[in-house]
Structures are given as C-alpha cells and as structure tokens.
Amino acid sequence: DTEVTQTPKHLVMGMTNKKSLKCEQHMGHRAMYWYKQKAKKPPELMFVYSYEKLSINESVPSRFSPECPNSSLLNLHLHALQPEDSALYLCASSPFEGASTEAFFGQGTRLTVV
Amino acid sequence: LAKTTQPISMDSYEGQEVNITCSHNNIATNDYITWYQQFPSQGPRFIIQGYKTKVTNEVASLFIPADRKSSTLSLPRVSLSDTAVYYCLVGEGNSGYALNFGKGTSLLVTP
Numbered sequence: 001d002t003e004v005t006q007t008p009k010h011l012v013m014g015m016t017n018k019k020s021l022k023c024e025q026h027m028g029h030r031a032m033y034w035y036k037q038k039a040k041k042p043p044e045l046m047f048v049y050s051y052e053k054l055s056i057n058e059s060v061p062s063r064f065s066p067e068c069p070n071s072s073l074l075n076l077h078l079h080a081l082q083p084e085d086s087a088l089y090l091c092a093s094s095p096f097e098g099a100s101t102e103a104f105f106g107q108g109t110r111l112t113v114v
Numbered sequence: 115l116a117k118t119t120q121p122i123s124m125d126s127y128e129g130q131e132v133n134i135t136c137s138h139n140n141i142a143t144n145d146y147i148t149w150y151q152q153f154p155s156q157g158p159r160f161i162i163q164g165y166k167t168k169v170t171n172e173v174a175s176l177f178i179p180a181d182r183k184s185s186t187l188s189l190p191r192v193s194l195s196d197t198a199v200y201y202c203l204v205g206e207g208n209s210g211y212a213l214n215f216g217k218g219t220s221l222l223v224t225p
Contacts, residue, residue: 004157033213042201042215043158056211090157092213100146100207105157 002027006091006106014114015081021109023074023091029104031055031097032074034066035090037108043090049074050097081113118202118216125222132189134219136202139183146212147178147185148203158201158215162187189221197223 004025013019023032031050035043048056049068057066063085065077074091088110094103119137126132138147146165150158162169164176164185175188189196200219205212 035215042199042218043152045211045214048213088155092157094213096208098206098208098212100163102148102160102163103158103213105159108155108157110155 004091004093004104004106006109010110012112018079021076021089024072025093026072029093029095031094033092034076037088055097083113086112118204120202120219123220126192128193128225129191132192134187134200137184138204141182141204144206145204146207149187150201152199192223194223
C-alpha cells in the first residue's frame with residue numbers, strides 16, 4: 001500500500017466554522033507534511049512532522065493547527081479562516097524527514113472558505 | 115537551502131525527447147536532486163532522484179554534471195499524458211526544508 005489518503009476531498013466552510021482535514025498513511029513512514037497550493041502556484045510547505053513531533057512550522061498563522069496523534073495519522077485543524085485560505089491542501093509522507101527518499105503525496109483536500 | 119531555477123514553460127510534440135534543465139548553483143555537499151511531476155488538482159508524484167552522474171528508471175533519466183550546479187531531466191518519447199508541471203527540488207537528505215517546491219516547469223505536449 002503506497003497510498004496517502006486525505007479526507008475530505010472537498011470542503012466548504014464559513015469563516016466562523018471549525019473543521020479538520022485528515023491524512024493517513026500505512027507505509028510505516030515517520031515523516032509527514034502539510035502543504036498549501038493555490039491555483040497555478042507551487043505547493044507551499046506549511047508543517048513537517050518527524051516521529052510524531054513538529055519539526056518545521058513555516059510561520060503558518062495560528063488559525064491552522066496541526067496534530068499528529070500517531071505515526072499513521074496527521075490532522076490539520078482549521079478555525080476562523082479567511083477567504084484567501086481557499087486552496088488545495090496536500091499531505092505527504094516519506095520514510096523519514098528529508099530529501100534522500102521519495103515522498104508520497106495524497107490527492108489533496110480542495111478547501112473553499114466563504 | 116539551494117535555490118533552483120527552471121524554465122517557466124516548454125512545449126513539445128508527441129514522440130519527442132524532452133530535456134528540462136534545472137540550475138542550482140549553490141548546491142551543498144549533502145544535497146540531493148529530486149524531480150516531481152504534478153497534474154492539475156492532484157498531488158505531486160516522484161519521478162527520479164540523484165546525487166551525481168546519471169540515474170535512469172523506467173520513466174526518465176537524470177543527468178548531473180560533475181560540478182552538480184545543474185541537472186537535466188530527460189523524458190524519452192513524450193506522450194500527451196506527460197503534459198504536467200515538473201518540479202526540481204534540491205535539498206539536504208535529512209531536512210524537511212528540502213521538500214520546498216520552486217516554481218516548476220509547465221510542459222505542454224501536443225499531437
């Protein structure tokens with residue numbers, strides 16, 4: 001199984017809502033990543049978890065709150081988002097943190113903030 | 115973190131070989147060179163990775179000169195389904211920052 005599964009595939013939320021994005025992998029990978037991608041732009045790295053500990057936070061606003069409950073699961077909690085936060089949110093995993101191995105990406109969650 | 119420079123876009127006809135060059139003048143000793151492919155509204159997909167010289171797999175070849183300041187992704191005999199954005203990533207083997215994406219090259223393959 002070389003899949004990274006993201007749910008939901010689509011999400012529409014109001015600016016006062018609280019929602020969560022979920023990412024799951026069963027490849028035994030110990031690094032997991034969240035990215036944000038706007039239309040016709042490259043993916044922007046948001047957070048990196050390594051062995052369930054937050055390794056990198058790319059100065060992401062606090063309305064995005066990551067959580068890694070176990071080695072297979074990564075969540076992104078959303079609260080009080082703005083319309084400009086609408087984007088494709090991608091999750092990825094790799095055997096360990098870094099560039100020397102292949103990273104596997106999920107299909108993403110298309111988020112629309114209204 | 116090594117900065118990468120790629121052409122913004124390239125066009126090719128079906129059946130041709132396509133070479134996309136990435137410049138990374140300040141590559142460090144511990145840095146790997148990795149290429150990803152992305153189709154619209156999908157997550158990127160790993161294509162190939164190298165450290166030096168030449169690497170080949172069933173999809174592509176990666177050429178890296180001795181000074182490692184550039185690399186070339188070679189796609190043999192492209193088809194319409196190779197139309198995608200191709201990203202060159204350069205980074206350290208054990209740093210998550212290495213998975214920062216640059217601007218990428220948008221490849222359009224036409225009949």
